[in-house]
Amino acid sequence: MSFSTSFKRPVFPFTAIIGQKEMKLALLLNVIDPKIGGVIIMGDRGTGKSTTIRAVADLLPQILVIKDDPFNSNPNDYDLLSKEVSTNLSSNSLATELINVPMVDLPLGATEDRVCGTIDIEKALTEGVKSFEPGLLAKANRGILYVDEVNLLDDHLVDILLDAAASGWNTVEREGISVRHPSQFVLVGSGNPEEGELRPQLLDRFGMHAEIRTVKDPLLRVKIVEQRSSFDHNASVCLQNYHDAQLELKNKIVSAQNNLSKISIDYSLRVKISEICSELDVDGLRGDIVVNRSAKALAAYKNKVFVDINDIKEVIKPCLRHRLRKDPLETIDSGSKVDSVVDRLLY
Structure with a gap:
């Protein structure tokens, strides 16, 4: 028996999420205009922060990329191509494909090399080849980069993420060798303020700050629990129930982006x-x-x-x-x- 490599884990529908209006609005506005600068979501544990962020990524229309390109490069945007990709594109036409908008999770224990990527110095010196191992900033290009517990992340890494998000580019330099590639993404951070605050200088770099609180209304809490249980029991039926609402919202987002x-x-x-x-x-x-x-x-x-x-x-x-x-x-x-x-x- 063989399993398809294209198997996609079902994602809880965005339109089924109850309450948390401020968080949902902040995420929608940032995917409509990524130049807003991302959003940091602070609030109680277990309030659906991660679920909502993954749900908004699933809403977005597919993007056209150069096939097998590690940076999800747009073949129609020459200003946002790495040097290597633009050289190959000018010499011959490259194959393209449609992919889902990347949703990249940055783990708390990630190192700078894992985030930015690494240059293989040995290969460069012995073979004269510039070998670059892309990091999370490359995978997140033209997508969403999500950092859970961002207030616990090392300040140095937060600086790197914010600089890349602001400039749209990531530069890796080592032993005189430099690699620069596009890294345009919506930066989304979440955390619990009880576990520590971000420095004011870093907070200011996030475009929006959404606060969420645990729902107090017992009837609403029951409805949320039932909805989640229904999805966990039979995701396909739940997704079918919200298909029309999801499609309508997708169309609204695309229309807003165009207008x-x-x-x-x-x-x-x-x-x-x-x-x-x-x-x-x-x-x-x-x-x-x-x-x-x-x-x-x-x-x-x-x-x-x-x-x-x-x-x-x-x-x-x-x-x-x-x-x-x-x-x-x-x-x-x-x-x-x-x-x-x-x-x-x-x-």
């Missing part, structure tokens, strides 16, 4: 956003930029042409709450602080 460049935001609203950031004493301009991008992505998702005040109100808290300066003597939490300023200035 994103057409969305505009009025100058007066941009001034309001910057006014709020200034009032909250947000360092730098990253907060202003992320709120603008997120509001546009939300408007595209809602199939609109212009951003309105409600779009800004919906995205501004997860865009700014993690950028506020922490005052250990202050009793009001950062989310409530954002809400109070928004209610006063945005009407």
Whole structure:
């Protein structure tokens, strides 16, 4: 008996996930516009963080790649090809294929070589061949890189991930030999704040910050448990039940991605956003930029042409709450602080 190598483990449908609106919205906006800068999801254990992240990856349409290319290169985008791939592409036409959007898990114990990739120096010196073993940043190109317990990850590795996510490229250098390849991905981190916080400098580099809490309503908890049990008992039936809802959401995401460049935001609203950031004493301009991008992505998702005040109100808290300066003597939490300023200035 032989088993197909293409066997795909069933993924819990995104549209079947109950509650956790802020987390789901942050993930959807980041796949619509990856330039938002990723999302960090902090909350209680067992609240479906990993399940939701894998579910959103499963929603995305397949991508065209160069066959057997370790970087998932897009043959139609010459600006985002590694030197080796662009050389081969210019000399002959390469075979292409459609693949699912990569979803890469970064384990807590990963080393820098495992993340960035390694250069075989011995082979380079003896055979004169530049041999590169791709790492997780290569596999995650054009996909989602997920780091569970990101607050427990070594700060040096977090720096590497954030730099690659911001620049879209990964460079590996060793003994005078350098390899550079595209590494564009949506960075998603999750963790439990009780186990430690990220440094403020690193928190600020994530585009959005979603907070999730354990559902308290007993009836809702029962519904969540029943739904999960139903999926575990017969995944195919569960997936069939949500097939139409999944397809509708997939189409909405593709439409939003295609229409994103057409969305505009009025100058007066941009001034309001910057006014709020200034009032909250947000360092730098990253907060202003992320709120603008997120509001546009939300408007595209809602199939609109212009951003309105409600779009800004919906995205501004997860865009700014993690950028506020922490005052250990202050009793009001950062989310409530954002809400109070928004209610006063945005009407």
